[in-house]
Amino acid sequence: MRLENLTKHYPGAPLPAVDGVTMDINAGELVVLVGPSGCGKSTCLRMINRLIEPTSGRISIDGEDVTDIDPVGLRRKIGYAIQASGLFPHMTVAENIAQVPRMVGWSKKKVKNRVEEMLDLVGLDPREFHSRYPRQLSGGQQQRVGVARALAADPPVLLMDEPFGAVDPITRDHLQDELIRLQRELHKTIVFVTHDFDEAIKLGDRIAVLREQSHIAQFDTPEAILTNPADDFVSGFVGAGAALKRLNLTRVRDVEIADFDTVRVDDPLQDIFDKLRSGDANELLLLDQQNRPYKWLRRGDLSRVKGSLARAGTLIHDHVTRDATLRDALEAVLTDSSGRVAVTGRRGEYIGVVDMETLLNSVHEMLEADRLAAMEHRHSLEADRARRTRAAQEGTFTTSGEAS
Template identity: 85%
Template sequence: MSEPTSAPTTSPQPEASPQPAAASGATIQLENLTKRYPGNPNPSVDDVSMEIKAGELVVFVGPSGCGKSTTLKMINRLIEPTSGRIRIGDEDVTDMDPVKLRRKIGYAIQSSGLFPHMTVAENIALVPKMTGWSKSRAKDRVEEMLDLVGLDPREFHGRYPRQLSGGQQQRVGVARALAADPPVLLMDEPFGAVDPITRDHLQDELIRLQHELHKTIVFVTHDFDEAIKLGDRIAVLRERSHIAQFDTPEAILTNPADDFVSGFVGAGAALKRLNLTRVRDVEIAEFPTVSVDDPLQQIFNTLRAGQGNELLMLDRRGRPYKWLRRGDLMRAKGSLARAGQLVHDTVTRDATLHDALEAVLTDSGGRVAVTGRRGEYIGVVDMETLMNSVHEMLEADRLTAAEHAHDLEELRHHRVERDLEGLRDGSEGS
């Protein structure tokens, strides 16, 4: 990147061409949506009706073969519905040109779906160019989208998909889906093919992006924990996409509609509620840090000046690198190359308390480093903070249960009084 030059002060600067406003989400309405395949007596999707609010992230979750992906693909008409209507915003898109429709809807799938013969930049710019964007605007958009998903444009612009890790490919896939600024984003098990740690970070990234962009997102998964973590609302689907329950994660966890939904919630509903609170909602503490480039004596001085027995060493990009204890420094003998414990796990501010607790429990130090969108160090969350949050959550649950029991008792009391009043009126009339 070139150094900025100072602008002349004597001549007026040309006005920057106005950029179009970013598209926020659009309402999606499915009306009696049905899909039948020849030779099959039963529909794959049967008479589904639902409304997804603008800017909402809705998750379809259900057993394999229940029709959740088919329902998703009918929204952008990758699968044509047999009957029913689809409305996006104020527009009935059931009969419009499906190619034009798909250019207005972002689509991200498992294993990213990137074109292997195109560079990262070419993949991201594909839909903007197809919809008539100029070369310069598309180029600017590529850089903007790479930055948005936490990839350095200078590093990744000219790479090919085969040169990326699985997590990086998925980030580029999301960037491509959002490049033309669609109001609606469809995601079909997009994180299903990556390892659990990468998956957690990709989920956090999606939460952060949605926090900034407010798109309408429909997300398909078979993982109920993922649904709880991501969804504003969850549609639990039975066979043929019949809706068993369509509600907030909290409502489904605390009050499942029936045994089928309870089976999806599974054991440990109270612990699953840790997926409803983010790291950003609790106290992120400061922790003494040093840099990998700091002289050994300076590191000693920092440790002596602190109240604890441990430091966090950051790499040259300010990312967590090693936990260093006093004993490590005493044994260093002039070099820290082999001293300390490498940082194996971090969480972002958009991670859930469940993610943070898991990371803390697998670390002997009882804490986890919190990082920003490019992995830079922000602070730490420790076991005490997490346990206090759990206790507060359980106390709130107890109060809610007590209020519910009180309301039920009041209702029972009123019913008894009403019945007694009816008996009295009946006896007086006779």
């Protein structure tokens, strides 16, 4: 995709809302537009599928100018997900997801299969959610359905306008992880708008930091922006704690996920007692009937068990997926008294655990790598400065920097 000198000037406004944006987005890349409120990032996004018509400039997808395409037909080829999901309240989940495939003429059987495939893809059981209405879903479930609907007709391009901005922080983290997993499987070209720089770091292959009127302050990888912000404006967006923000660049799947002794709520109580008493560790992970993390059980909890586990153990309030960042995992560990966090699959099923020691070792390795990179950069600058000094002393360069 290429945006070329893209401009939007509303009648009567003294300045353009978007002024001359030029940007190349590679196939299969997730690019995040981030900037202050009112800088025009959503306007840029909506010009791509012509929900807003550009005043001037060119937008091309696979070399085809989108201004030469019927706008309704164009929008059916581009997925679009927005904040608060935008689902039709009078339609079931299945009908919402099926909307675009039906419009483009898919057969009933193909649409039905696609709806089930999409629900499974976003981690919702088709048997449970197929006939529900949006009002019967949580905010996170609605957003998952919104993403499923945007992907239903298998568009090559997906536009996402602050899609996770209206949900609570824990749900937002899980939805971000889900998008990362989906992108790893589907390799769509995604343009994602947010005002949250941490979200941009976590999701983006590249980030475009936008000033007023969508002037590009820096367009680079998250690593490059964190380590070498282009100017004070970008530094202000990065904010304090750039080293900690780098924790958003490493995933749980990149570190060791350990196994842990588990039992299930439907195991015989005596078996649970025996395992807890005889095990090397003084703690077990209790799974529910769907193999999802439920409680931490400790030996000291045995005295509270009187024919039931209802009052025993400590509830698990948070878990992470393999696509979660080390920052997500560290926050979960710090808020959990066990010193570790459970790692789960796409339907919440238990996979393993990551403990504090593993996370701290990863942080130390990251900081050491940053320190070595900074030293190498400094030595390179010093060597370059020394070469220039020698050249000047030998009369090779004039004070203007031209060959003498």
